[in-house]
Structure formats: structure tokens, C-alpha cells
Amino acid sequence: MPDHLASTLSQLDSLAAYEGPWRPLRDETPLLRRRLAELREREQRLDDLLVIALVGGSGVGKSTLLNALAGDQLAETSEFRPCTAIPAVYQPPGSNFGLDGWKRIHGSALEHLVIIDTPDSDTVIRQHRESVIQALTQSDLILICGSPEKYLDEATWSLLRPLAGERTMVCVETKADLETESVRDHWTARLREQGLTIADYFRVSPRRSLDRKLGEPEAARDEFDFARLESFLHEELSTEQARRIKRSNVSGLLVKTLATLRERVGARAPELNTLQRFLDHHDKEVAREVYALVGQRIFAEPHLWNFALGREISLRAKGVVGTLYRLLEAVRTLPARVATWIPRFGRDSAGRQAAAMLTEQSLFEQNIDVATLAIRDCYANHQSHVTLECAKNGFDPLNVEQGLAEFLDGIQQRLAAVLRGPARDRVVARARALTSWPVMFVADIPPLAFLGYAGYRIVSDYFAGTILTGDYFLHASAVLAIILALELAALSISARALAWSARRAATRDLRTALLAGGIAFGPERSAVAEAARCADVCAQVASESKH
């Protein structure tokens, strides 16, 4: 088998195996599978004997022609219709061609050919038609037999039409006599009209030729093209020629198969590309709307970020002011922590869970349930657009539930990834910056300086002999408290400012993550991509075969 044919066939195999939801292709696969099987079988039989089928209406003289070719009364002929009931295979000794129940005749008149004498295609016995179809399927070359009376009968033509291009066909006008020369033009013209190509045309009178061969006395009558037909079968149909005929049958079938595929499947590739773009568009739109919804909720809550950043700061805060800040933070987050102890009080909130993720608490291990009604609604809206468009393009219903589940899962994954990854990093980085050693040191300087100064006053006044009054301690404490309060306020304000900037930056991260595409309509996108790939293969194989 030539390489290019093998590769074409394997590509077609992949198409024939398609069982997806795209109807235009799935409707083609049964026919494609049948044709592939036939192509393979024919390709394997290139070196076998050439199989010729004699086909024609009842009584045109198919059996007589066979007898004349063999030069013997092999097949039964009769005036009464129908005569041949089962296909008879005339073949060289040693070969054993034919289906079960067929009659096998061995002879050596035509040693490299197998000739099938088929039953009539048009009599009242309908089973005969079936066996004619079988015989035609098995054949490589069809000798269409017609008499002047019977060459335009629908019964025979209806058998030939489906095989146009797949078999080499030759016309044999039996019962030729001087009067019927006009039949040739009429017959060939009508065949051409119906798209059947004829390789050759013979006018013969098999009865006379048979009589001559059997040595009948009045043998010297005009036998028309019989000698040419014999030489055509004997010599022209050499092994090489037979291979060529078979090869041309194979390529005829292949071209037909590919043309069908191109017309019914390949031609729809542009539609599928449009559909893919449509899906991508809606995928983006859904992501954008979901971003707006998620951004409005979790990411629009300063508390969450204050909570997270406060926690990080209080984990790292050092020094006097830092310690005070930790105490303050503990008091401030008390309600939130109390809430986690009480069931059904804010525990299931997506924000709480986000906060937990952001602060790497193991308290909430389950994923965030972001599937609010609004998100489901938004998805369902776009889903209906997508479903309609897919239906218009010939897709069977796809698994919408699975698509939604994948989508929600996708959002949660991405959201969690942002919260655990870049968002947390930003929060931690800011907390680190705020609680870095120099900052904490600078923050500690004023109260410590004041304490130092106050201590110095106490000590120096003591040695100077002045005992400081209680008022002094009261005032010093007040000043220290004011300093500390101002410091804590400054720290809080900067923590809030940092939380705000972390939130802004993380929102951008979320936007990037959600709008990266490929989040919604998973089943639809994969089905369309698969169909588009198949359609492309169809178009490509068909265009390659043209060359």
C-alpha cells in the first residue's frame, strides 16, 4: 500500500472513530466505516485475479455471452425468464472465488480473469437483485450488457448509479444486428448524461460466436466486435492493466469518499471556527462579569484586608509599640474570632473563608463557595447563548451541569490561587515592611526617649534634692500615653493604607487570573475543538488528494 494512501486511510480512520456530539460528522461515520473497510479490502486484492461482473436486464444474453467467451455451453441459457438464479463464477482452475451459495465453474479460456454471471436485475424474483448487488460489490470491472430492447431499463441503471466512479464499466451490446447501430450513440449519450463513464463499447452477437466456436454449420456470419472483445479480455486486461483498473477503482472510491467528506464535513470548518470564536467571546464575557461580581464582594471589603494585614503585622510586630499594637489588634478582632466559635454566625461567609485563606489559617479547609445566585445566573445566561449557537451548528445537547460544575470549580481554584498566592504575598510583604526592624525602632524612639527623659528628670531632681510630686508622674504618664496613642494611630492608619494598596494590587491579580480565558463552557469548547479538528482533517485530506 503506498505511503500516502496509508496515511490518508489512517486519517480517515480517526474520523470514522468519531463518536462525539457533532451530528454532521457522526451522521457520516457509518458510511465512512463501510467505505474504509471496502477500500482496505480492495487495496489488498490488487494482485488477485480481475473480477468481471456481467450485469443487465433479464434476457439480454449475459449467460450466452459468458458461454461465447468460454467457447462452451457452461451456463444454462433459455428462452424463459429468469434463467440464471444464482451468480455463476467462471474462473481459472485453482482459484476459488465467490460467496457461499454461488456456482463455481472452472475453465481456462480466460486464465487471468474471474467472470461472474449475475442473475437478472429486473424480473419478478426480488432476491435476484440482492445477489446482483453482491456480485457488483465483488467485481472490479462491470460489463453492462444490453440488448437493443433493454438497455434503458431503470432496474439495471439503478444498480449502476451508486457505483459511478468506483468501478470501471464497459458496455456490451448483445444481440447486435445491422439494424440497431443507432443504439450505441443513444446508449452512451444517456450514460454520460447520468454521470457514468464508459471505458469501452462492444457490439457483439454472442449467439453467433458461440455457434461458430461449437462448430455449428452456418458459422460464417458477422460477429461484429466479438473478436475485439475477446482480445480486450485476453490481452489488454493483462496483470498490469488489471492492477491499474483495480487501482483506479480504489482511487475512484477514495475520491468519492473524500468528496463526500469535504462537502458534508470539511465545508463546515469555517462555521466551526466562527463558533469557536463565539465561545471564546462568551467565555471572556462570563469571566468579566464574574470578576465584577467577585470583585464587588470579597475584594471590595476593606475589613478583610485589614483583618489579614493586622494579623500578619501582629505576628511580626516587635518593640514597645509593636507589642501594644498586638494587644490592640487582639481586642479589635475579638468579635471576628468570637464569631467563629458560634455556629451559624458568619462562619459560612465567603469573606471569612477568603480571610482564612489569605492568612493561611487551617480553620477553613473547605473551598470558598463563590457560587452565589448572581454568578449562577450570569453563567446560565451565557450558557443559553452558547447552547443555542451549538445547536444551530449541529451539536447534540452537551452536559450543561458538568460545564457549570467545572466553571464554579475553576473560579474557586483561581480565586483560591490568587488568595493563597500573590494576594497573600502582597499582604505579607507589606506587613514585613511595616514591622521591619528600622520602622519598629523609629516607632519605639519617641516613647523610649520620653521615658528616658522622664527617668532622667526623676533621677536628676532627686540628686538635686527635689522630690517630684505625684502631678509630675500623672502628667508624664499622660504624655507617654498620648505619644503611644499617636504612634498606634499612625501605625493603624499606615496599616490601613497598606491594606488598601494590597487589596488594589490583589484585585489586579484576580482580574488577570480570571480573564486568562478557558474558564467557562468546558464541554462545549472541547466538543467544538474536536469537531473543528475533524473538519480540518476532512478539508485537508480532501485537498491533498486533489493533488
Next chain:
Amino acid sequence: MNQRDFEYGMSGSVARVDAAPRDAALGRALSGFDENLRRLRQTLAADATLTREVFEGSEAWSNLLAYKLVPHLAGEGCLIAAVTGGTNTGKSTVFNLLLGAEISPILATAAATARPVIAANATRAKQCLEGKLVPEFSPSPMDSPARVVGHDSPPDTLFVTTAIHLPDRLVLLDTPDVDSIDTEHWEVADAIRAAGDVLIAVLTGEKYKDDRVIAYFRQALASGRVIVPVMNKANPADDFAVARKQLAEFRELVGFDAPCFVLPHSFAIADNFSRPIPALDGEGTLFDYLLSLDAPAIKRRVYRDSVKHFAAQAGAFLDHTGQVRNALAAVVDEFEARAALAASKYDPAPGAAVGGLFHEYVQSKRSLVFRWIGAGSRGAARGAALVGRTISGAFRKRATLERRETPPTDKDLHAAHAKAIERIARDLAAGYIQTARNLREPASHLVHAGVTAMQIDTAAPAIVKQTIHSESISEEFRQHAYRMLDSWWHDHKGKRRILEALDGILALTPAAIAVPISMHTAGVGVDVAIAVAGPMVEQFFARVIEYQFGDAMFDFLSPWRREQQQALEASLKEHLAGPCLTPLRTYLGVFDGNIMSELRRFHESCLII
């Protein structure tokens, strides 16, 4: 010949007198049936698939009706002998031999005769040209033989030629073939041959057992025709032994017995058309045999059997049409059921708290004083609630780290509803497209055409507009609920009094207790506190009671929901199912319409007669 003419005239009139009243009734039924059948065919003509589905296999008997039974009633009956057979068997040759001259052109190639030729004597030919003899064809004088074999003239052309020696009661027809690849010929041949009383079956050794040929003659026999087989190109050896056997087989297969004729094979036939066609057994020629046939008896028999045959076939046709109709109706039902199912998925939210609405309503029904009391106590309760909510909200906010979703505005609500409805419409449309793809013929292509024409982008807004009547859904719901409450208010006097008085009783009772106590003790104390706390407590209980009634108000809500769903369903049917089913409905209308009922009526009266 004159003698025979006379006899024919006599017996014909006798036959007519016998059967006159019955014939007249039958005639009305037949021509009524024919007329309605033609109307049905015309109505369905626009759709080839449906026409095929409905009329498949009806050609034989509908031709019988149109070309035989109805013309017979016109009283122009004469024995029509049609020359029939497969392609290139020599029909035209036999026809010419019967006429004694080359009237119909003979070609060596197959499927030559494309248009029928009728030969009759001058009187009949004139009738024929006037369209009285074979009224369904448009007659045309045969000016040139070439037109018979050409395809330029319209398919219903009938060429008329005059043959002086034919008697008044016999006309001859030459017909196209029934088995060549020119299927157009089949129709012409089938139609014209239905008009024949006697069919001259031209056979050859090759074609006497062909499927189509046998099938055709069986059908002809079933409708009472006389078949006269002629074996053409027969081998005269052994006293036509081969032809004899072939003819016997043919007669056995078709199932009749009649004298046969043979035409020996001869190349010289075209030179001399005056030769007779001899009978296979015994004396006589085909022409003499045709003349000897008892025309009135045959016509009567043919007529009777034709009517029987027709009645049985027409019955089967009507049943078949009924099945087609049911198949179409099933599709309509399925599409409408889908629309109903889709509409039931619509769950309209009113956007207004039901309990609150009820309170509002009760409040509006209260008298001025009670309304003030109600409003005052409600204002006090609201103020208290606001303070409480602010405090708890601050706590909750920190605890939940999340804002509550704000209640939607009217505009949001409208947009959400519009989106939900459009979504339902699109999902339904997708369902329709997928269903249409899985349908079977004859509905499939009709629905497919409708589905392709469906404009979902324009239909969806129209559906929204039809379902949502006003801009404000809350307002719409409010009005609807008020209407429902009005009737409830009207029906339940007792409950309504309690509700009306509720504020007053609960607000004034503590005051009524407090005032005497404070007058009695002449001081301000617990009693005044009770009087102030009274409205608060009252409001609490009033709200509890009203909300409880409000829950029961879901009964008031459901009619609104049902109405909305019904509006949506109607609208879906109008804008989506409608366009999808328009082509199908058109034809369903035909099947349900008066053409079919007329056909049934005429068929029944045929059966009765």
C-alpha cells in the same frame, strides 16, 4: 360494423336506464371525491416530500378515478384499447399494425414514444380534440410524428390522429413505456393507461417477466381491465412453442386467462403495416378480436370493478393520510409541551416582601385614627429597630467581613427578569433545533424549514415584552396582590375586622389600663411606662400576626406566578413554537380541514352505494 354500432347503442342505453339512480348518486360521490382529491393535491403541491409521503402508491387508483371513473360519468364512454408494455418492446409497431399504417413513429432506440397518441374515427377524434374523451389530457392534432418522440410539448399533451376505418366504439392508444430510466414517461403512461378498458400487453421474450411489467398488469387486472397479450418478435418455430410457454407463464403470473396473439420476428415489418396480428390459437386477428369484444359489458365490468378497487384503495389512502396527520399533530403537541415545560421553569420573584405588602394593605384599609395609631407605633418600632440594627450591624460586619447584598432596584429586577425570560427562550429554541434534527419525515423537513426561519434575536425581546407588562415588577405584583387581597378582604369579614382593629386594641389597651391607674394613684410610674411600652409591644405582635398572614399570602402570590408563567407560555408558543410550526401547521390545517372531511364523506357514500 353498423350492426354492431347499433347493438352497442341499444345495450348501452339499457344499461344506463337500469342503473340510472344509483349511478347518479355514485357519480356525485366520485366526482366530489375527485374534485377534493385534486384540491388536496394542489394544496400539498408546494411541498414535494409531503406530497410523496401522502400520495405514494396512490397513482394507480387516483388515475383510475380521474381518467376512468369520472370521464365515464360524462357519458362519452367508448371502448379504449391501450397498447402497453416495457420500453422498446414494439408498442408503436403493434399500434401501427392495428391501424394499418405508420402513424406512431418507430425508432430502434429505447424509450422513443414520449407522449401518448390516440387514434379514433372522425367523430371520436373530434370529441377527443374537444377534450371530451380523455378530459385530463390536453389534446393536440398530430401534425408531425417527430413531436411524439420529442420532449418539447407539455407532459400532458395527447396527440390525436384520425383513422377512418375504426368503428365508433373503439379508439386506440399508443403509450410511453413504464420501465425506462425516463421516469417522466412512467407518469404519462400510468395516467393515460388508466383511461383504457382493454390493455394490449405487448411482450417480448426478454421482457415478459420483468417486475414492473408484471406489477403493472396485476394492478390493471385488479381494477377489472381486459388484458390481451401480444408476444412480439416471437420465434415461429414449432408453432410458436417458446412464445406459447412464455405467454402461459405471463398469464399465470398476472393471473388471468384470455386469448393471446403473436407477432413473428421480422425485419420487414416496417415495410408493410397492413399485415394482421394473428391469434396464437385458432383463427382471427387481434383487430377482429377487439371488434368482437362486448363493449358495453366490458365497460360495465370495468366500471364496477374499478369502483370497487377504487373504494378499497381510497379507504386505505384515507387511513394513511390520517396517520400522516397524526404524525404531524404529534410533533405540534411535543413542541407545545416543551414550551409549557420551559415556561414552568420561570419562577418570577415579586421583588417586594409579601408580609410587608399585607401590612401595607391592612394599613390602607384602616380608618384615619387607627391608621395614625398604626403609623405612629410603627414609626416608634422602626426607630428602635434602626438603632438595634446599627449596633448589631457593626458587630456583624466585623464578624462576617462581608456586606449583605443590597436589595435590587426596580430596574435591576426588570433586567433580571428579562434576562431569565430570554434565557428560557434561547434554551427552548436550542431544544427545538435539536428536536427537529431527530424528527422523522414527513414532519422533519417542515419543522426544519420553520426552525431555520426562527429569529430568536427578535423573538426574545418580543417574548419579554409580552410577559412583563410594566416597567416595575414590584408595582405590578403589588397591584396584582391588591386585587387578590381585595377579594379576600371582601370574603373574610371577621378576620378583616380583627386586623383592622389590631393596632387600636393593642395600642390602646395598655393606655386604657394605665390612665385609670395613674388617675387613681395620682402619680407617674409603672402605668405610664406600660402606656409607652404598649405601642412597642403592640407593634411586635401586630407584625408577627401580619407576617403570619403574609406567609399565607403565598397563596395570593401563586396566582400571580401562575399568570406570569401562562403569559410566558403563550408568548413562547406564539414567538418560538409558532414560527417553527408554521409550515407544519399549514398542512395540518389541510388535513383537519374540510377537504379531508369531504373526501371521507364522499368515500363513505361510495361504500354505501
